[in-house]
Amino acid sequence: MAKSTSSYEDNVFINCPFDKQYKPIFNAIVFTIHDAGFVARCSLEVVDSGQTRLATIISIIAECKYGIHDISRTETGGKSKLPRFNMPFECGLFWGCFEYGAKRHKSKRTLVVDSEDYKYRASLSDIAGQDIQVHKNDARIAIDKVRSWLNAGSGRTTIPGGKAIWDHYVLFQKELTPILKRAGITRAELDTPEYYPDYVTFIVDWLTEREAKAAEKKR
Secondary structure (H helix, E strand, O other): OOOOOOOOOOEEEEEOOOOOOOHHHHHHHHHHHHHOOOEEEOHHHOOOOOOOHHHHHHHHHHOOOEEEEEOOOOOEEOOOOEEOOHHHHHHHHHHHHHHHOOHHHHHOEEEEEEOOOOHHHHOOHHHOOOOOEEOOOOHHHHHHHHHHHHHHHHOOOOOOOHHHHHHHHHHHHHHHHHHHHHHOOOHHHHOOHHHHHHHHHHHHHHHHHHHHHHHHHHO
């Protein structure tokens, strides 16, 4: 069941790049989390100039049992030619909360993903031996990885299979055009970080309506 409100047991922290190239995977992961009955959480949900980004991230991590960490962008690039360490840093914060936080944080579950097998060993060798999942920069594969991890970590029996979630996602993307038109929002706007809350709202509303129609057919 799609959820618009959340609890610690439902919250999934997403630690990943927010750039245009990663957007297809990010969008698919957010949808998968909600279709599986959980709630996606990330720093984009808060627009508060009075709170630092780090404070926002720490606050969200404290509210999440689950954490997805994509370390595929720990590489040199851009004008600076320097590696990007935001994702490994946030992954460390999540692990630190698990190790040193209050009792409930001992139940935290972590999924670390990368774009290639063993690429992380060149920049983050401390996590060698962990079960790192690989999405190969493919949204379809990312959906399968996230779905299987949530299913195993939660023990829930209500999570759709990977193919079903993918089919739902493809249909949602097709129906997103009229949804955006009614909302007065363009695709270009939706692709910006500022419109992340709108994207989540569209997902939850779409899934809720779909579930209501399915329940009506069973009567």
